[in-house]
Amino acid sequence: MDRRRFLATQSLTALALLTGTSGLRLAHAAGIPVSIAESEGHSWAVPFVADAGSLWAKNGLDASTTHFTSGRLTAEAVLAGKADFATTTDSVVALAALQGHKPVVFAEFANSSTQMLVAARKDKGVNVPADLRGKRIGTFYGSAGHFYLNQYLKLHGLTPKDVQIINLRPQEMVTALAQGSIDAFNWDWWAADAAAKQEGKGNVHVLSTDGVEKVYTSHFLLITNEQTAKAKPAALQAAVRALIDAEAVFKNDFERAVSVLAERTKGSLDASRNGLQRNHTEVQLAPRLIDDLVANAEWAIAEKIAQPPANGDLRALYAGLIDKSALAAVAPARVKL
Template identity: 30%
Template sequence: MTILSRSRLLVSAALLSSLLLASATATAADKVRLAINLSPISALPLIAQQKGFFTQQGVDVTILNFTSGRQALETVIGGGAEIATAAESPVTAATFANQKVVVLARMEYSELKTLVAAPGITKPADLKGKRIGYASGTGSEVYTHELLKKIGLAKGDVILVNLRPQDMVAAAASGSIDAYNIWEPHVANGRKALGAKATLLDLRDVYSETFNVVVTEAWARDNPRVAAAFLRALLDAERWLKANRDEAIALVGAAVNLKKDDLAAVWNDYIFELVLDDLTVRALRNHAQWRLDTNNAAGGATTLPDFGKVIVSGPLKDVAPDRVKL
């Protein structure tokens, strides 16, 4: 082999090594840990994972399951994941605490519910003096506050019991609480476990909880391409969900350990749409105002945060400009 040939071979090997290193670096950069609330409200990322939409968009997603969006967002803030699915409650808590988190999109909203497990409670006013389960630091707490206000009861008129969502059914079954306020599938699970003992109070328009894609400000700034690819996969999942209702219910039900028929009964309660709109902003502001009104804002805050800085619309605008309606 001539010196020139050997030089060309060395150059080619060096170029190939550089390309392989660049490829490996790009692949590693696209690895994402997603912390979710394992519930039907996380249908879009669950579908995106199961149907391969994340992979198609070049994002390698590892899903970490939690029982609330608060836990999911705390994991992101603590560095244990890059993206969380969370309602407005943990987002406003983090914002007041000066933890730099941002919302990339709203992907769902739905109303919370009250499941009754004790006799003699047939209307909201009957909750007076009863033991009511709720999950502190989540939309469940806000719903409880708004429910009491709507039916004319003060906090001292009931006995509030702070529980993890997954413990509410057992607490109701044992008789340690009379009712609980929570999101699905914990209501459907309770109705199934308690049978005729369980009833659902007829309550509407008390509190609609949004469910959002949330990341740290630093991650959003440093990873706009990955953020856009992630949202593109969720948009693919939304389209598939709406075109394949029965299959979507079966897939999500299996993922959250809920029978297809049980999930189908409440499926229409969920509004799935990847968007940034006035509802997204209004939910954040209203929830932040609730924190101020109830002294639940960190640091003794007295004014609303600037939610224009909490919502980052760039990645969604790159993917689907018509979905940014702010």
Template identity: 30%
Template sequence: MRSIKSGIGIFSITLFILVTLGAWKIYSPGTQIEKLRMAEASQPVFALIYLAESLGYFADEKLEITYDSYTSGRDALNSVVSGKNDIATVYETPVVLQAFNGVELAVVAELHNSTSNTGLVARKDRGIHVAADLRGKRIGVPLKTNAEFFVSLFLSSHGIHPNEVTLVPVKPNDMAATLKGDTVDAISVWNPNLYKTKAAFSEDEITSFYSDVYTEISVLALKRDNADQRGEAILRLLRALKRAEAYLKENSAEAKKLVIAQLPPNVQITAPHVWDAFSAELKLDTVLLSTLQGEADWLKEAGSFSDKSMPDFTALIDTQYLNEIYPQAVTIE
């Protein structure tokens, strides 16, 4: 009888432990749905986001994302700063501008990089055949954007002083029509508007310029206080994007179709033509840090924020989340 009672007691304790552990697993915070409001700029370079959504990787992580679409990363980031959204897909330049304005941001991952997604298109009938011919010419560009930064670096690399050209402010969507007119001789912008501008001319009418002196980078950015509170959601987001990156590498043709299908109709038209102009990679590297610092130096030298101190970009880049789930993708301290 004593041994039977002992056996029953052990069984009861074991059952209690299993039930308790089971209950903990069921009600663990890790199994609860996390939600994020994402401001996205509807461009092919954000392919990893669209892939993770299409393939159900966010759902697998119990991460529910509500999308808010914008025509530029600048506006997407502004919505995060205002508190309307939690996280934004954005190019590096708006991040630098917000940092100068004193906004405390956290960049948790890069989404793409490219040396040929932003470029310059010039009209040959205006006497522009090589870079040196840009002297004395008018270049249309969206001011205070990565395109203007590209122009600055490109001109400098060819020994052309900024005072030797005239920059004309032009909206990205107006590039093709503006270059067709008489107010500029060349334009600089990113895809898809770069492609649209080139497509508006025959090949013998224009000269196109690209340069590896500038690496275009897009990132995922949040306000610092929000990032500190949403660590679990960020980890789930990055885990899903890591899977999307692996899928892209193994199934590039199918991935391309899935991404393009999720883009707005007007972007779907140009997306196939610009797909090979960028590399979708989840990482945090020294190229990002040097690009942010380089753009900040450029802005101060150009007279913007001359009264502001240089932002601490090493603090702005938050490696802890990506380092936890994908340490080999983090090459910045």
């Protein structure tokens, strides 16, 4: 055994006390090789914990990870065959399917209605959501943030035609808001904190999220492609076990999860705790996932971002992308579809 694997195996002993796994499973330091495309941000804390605690290895995977700035880019890597698994959102899956791709969803590990938000500049006259009318709003086109913006505007009696949407990469939004080239943006909540600090004059603030859960829930998913699903069913089951073990860390030692997230995002413990408290952490496949995939698709079709499927049956389209077999084999009670 090489030094890296030896150290990884040793570090699992304490974590096993949290997750309740046996010494037999700890022995599985070497396993099925898989590549995982990971996105950045607080939404992905569950796989971060799995990675930090060597839970992939413990459950039989030899996992390597590549980092991307958004769930759209991770999904593209999986669909192109450049990664076996990806962390992404339901919005990305919905659009990919309408474009003729076939991402395979085999686990949801968390969801949230308040990880996304709208940050705005008060000195540009944006004090309440209704003030967004006529303003320049940055978002990442075709992403979960773009869909959130649509739903947020609708919640407050506005449409995309009432604003000017600017397509920006996530890493560009903070600077654009601070420099005043946009009046608001919507993305992860932590970006607003960064924008406020960079702008430095107290002008950046977060608009109200009251009632947003009625129109928006983002689902944080582990997906694969058809080839991997068929060729590596044991790998899918192992990944599900690792996610469930990571969920146990959240329940049994929440501060450990906070620490892992802070390290991965280079943020403070307080900010990481805030981010995690916005999430509902549970490995599952539940009906609202399909409901929200359909809602995403209806938005994309209405906005002419995508074309409807040939048979017009969105619910059947998305139900066909969900592979329940891995979760059903590992923890059947978590399959609620």
